[in-house]
Amino acid sequence: MFNSFGNIFRLSSFGESHGKGIGGVIDGFPSGIKIDLDFVQKELDRRRPGQSKITTDRDESDKVEFLSGIFQGKSTGSPIGFIVWNKNQQSKDYENIKNIFRPSHADYTYQLKYGIRDYRGGGRSSARETISRVVAGALAKMALHQIGINITAYTSQVGHIRLDEDYSKYDFSKIEDTPARCPDLEKGKEMVDYIAQIKEEGDTIGGVVTCVIKGCPIGLGQPVFGKLHAALGNAMMSINAAKAFEYGDGFKGLKQKGSEQNDVFYNHDGVIETKTNHSGGVQGGISNGEDIYFRVAFKPVATILMEQHTVNINGVDTTMKAKGRHDPCVLPRAVPIVEAMAAMTILDYYLIDKTTQL
Template identity: 70%
Template sequence: MRNTFGNIFTLTTFGESHGPAVGGVVDGMPAGIKIDMDFIQHELDRRRPGQSSITTARKESDRVELLSGVFEGYTTGTPIGFIVRNENQHSHDYENLRELFRPSHADYTYYNKYGVRDHRGGGRTSARITISRCVAGALAKLVLQQMGISIQAYTSQVGPIALDFDYKKYDLSKTEENAVRCPDAEKAKQMEQLITEVKGEGDTIGGVISCVVKGCPVGIGEPEFGKLHAQLGAAMLSINAVKGFEYGEGFEGASWRGSQQNDVFLSKGDSVTTRTNHSGGIQGGLSNGQDIYFRVAFKPVATLLREQETIDIEGNATTFKAQGRHDPCVLPRAVPVVEAMAAMVILDNVLLNKTVKISSTESKKKLSQNV
C-alpha cells in the first residue's frame, strides 16, 4: 500500500478512523521556516467534524501535536512527525457492517485485495485520514506564503445550485463567512437549505469545489509526464469522494474554437502576461505566471441513513441501514483538503524547480571551466 505523497516535499500518513490516532511524517520541509501553530490548528479546525448542522455530529478537538523537526519555533529541515488523537469514536455503530459490503464504499475492493478490512468507520479509507493532508498542507502554505503564493478554494456548486464559472466575479475572502464555504451569501443559503433537506431524508448530495492559486512563478511543473495539471489532477483525485477534475476552461472549452481559446501574449513593462487566461495558468505542463484555477467534482457521500440492498461477504443478498454520524455533503469540510493538496503539489514543484536550476547552473559552470 502506497502511503507517501510527493517527490521532495513528501507526506507519509498513518492511522485509521477508529484507531488511537492519525498522523504523518513530512520530509523535505525547508529549514528556518517559522512555525505558526495557530495557523496550522486553524487549518485543521476548518476540516474538523461537528462544525455545523450540515456536517457530521462526531465531536473531535483534532488538536495536532508536532513530535519532531521543529526547534524553538522554527523548522530544522529534518522530518516533522505529528499526530492527531481520535477522541470520540463510536465503533459499536459499525458492528452491523462487519460482514457486509456497503454500496459504493471500498469494503469489497479492500477485502478482495488484502483479505481483511477495518469495518469501523471505513478504517483507512475514511475521510478522517485527510487530517494528515491538512497538517502537511498547512506546513506547505507557511512556506508558500513567504513566496507570495496564495491558495483559495471554495464551494462553487451543491447539487444543481451553482455559482458562475468565473471566479473573478466573487470576493473569495468571504468564503469562510458561512457554513457551506461559498463566497456568494445568497447561494450559500440555498445550498445550506438543500443540504438540510437532503439530510432530513436520510440521503446525501455532491457538488463542486473550485480553487485558485495566485502568485505562482513561471516554469513550475514538468513538460512531459510530470505536467503540473496532471500532478494537481492526481492529487485531487486521491481525495475521498472525488470523481472529476478540470482546469482552465476544462470541458466547457472543448466546444470552443481555437480563436476563442488561445491566450494572446502581451508585454507589461519588463514582464509578459496574457490578455485572457483560458489555459488556467498552465501551458505545456508548466505554470505561465497567471492564476491557476481548477474545479474538483465530489460525488454524494456513499453512507445513507436509510435502508439499502447489498450482499454479505458470503455473497448472500441482504439489507442494512447505516448508523452513526455522517456528513450529508462532504464539500464544506473538503475545501481545506483541496487547498492542502494544491499547496503540497505547488511547493513540491517549487523545490524541484530550484534543484533543477541549481543543477543546470553547476553544469554550465563545469562546461565553461572545461572549455
C-alpha cells in the first residue's frame, strides 16, 4: 500500500539499493500514447550516478527494460512493468556500519519499526529507489506533452549561492549546460566549484530545486482534501532528503500586505487572467491556468566521509566513518526526480478531473 503513489495514474515501486534491481508497475496509464524509449533513457541518464565530478562515483548505466504494457511503440492501457538491474553494488563498503545507526539516516527508525533492516546502502530507504519515479515520470511527461503541459525544474540554490526567485528571468534551455543544472551559467559554475570543494572536505551541502509547470489547464484539484498544491507538496516531500516545500510566493509573501499579494483579475482579449501570479498558479486548491511554480529544499546528504559519534544497536557509544561512494550534494540529480513527481501528480489529477466531469 505505501509503496504506491497516485490515484488513477498509479506507480508501485520495488527494489533495494543493493538488491538485484529497482523496478515498478504503472497502472492507469492512458492507451495510445506514443512511447519514446530514448526519452525515458535520457531522463534516467539525468538521474544516474557517476555523471559528473560532483556526483557519486558509483558507475551504473541504469538501462531500463520494459516488461509489459507497450506494443508497437504505444501504450496499450494495461499495466506497464519495468526494471533496471543493479550492476555496480559494493556491499562490502557497508560492513562496518551494519550494527551501527548512522546519524540522520533511516537506520534507527527502520530497525525499531520492522525489527530488521538492509544496511547495504540503506536498502529501501536509498535514493536509488527514485529510479522507478523517473521512469514513471518520463511516461507521464509524454502524456502531458500531448495536452500542452510542460514541466521544468532546475537548481536555484546550493548552500549560500542562490538565484533570484523569479524564474521568468532565466533561459531554461541552458539548464543542462552545467553539471549543477542551473540556468544561470555563471552561478552554475560557482555551484559546481563549491560542491567540488565540499566533496574534497568529505562533507555535504544542501540547497533548493525550483520547478515550473506551464500549460496546466484550469480546474485541476479539489477545494478541500484534494488540493492540487497539497498533492504536489506530498509528492515532493516523499523524495529522499526533501525538507521543505513552498509554492507561489511562499514565505516571501508573508512580508507583503493583502493589497500587494492579491492577484487581480482582468479581461485579456476575452480571456480572464491575473495581472500577477503570487498564488503560483493555484487558488483554492484548484489550478487557475497560470504557471504553477514551487520550490523544494533539500538537506545536506546525511552520509559524510568524516568521523562521527553515534551508538550501535545495543545503545553503546561508538564512532563511525562512512565508506563508499556518495553524493556531496543531491541537487543536480534531484532535478529530474522533482520533474518526475510533478509530472505524475499533474497527470493523475488531470485524469481525476476527467472522471469527475459529467
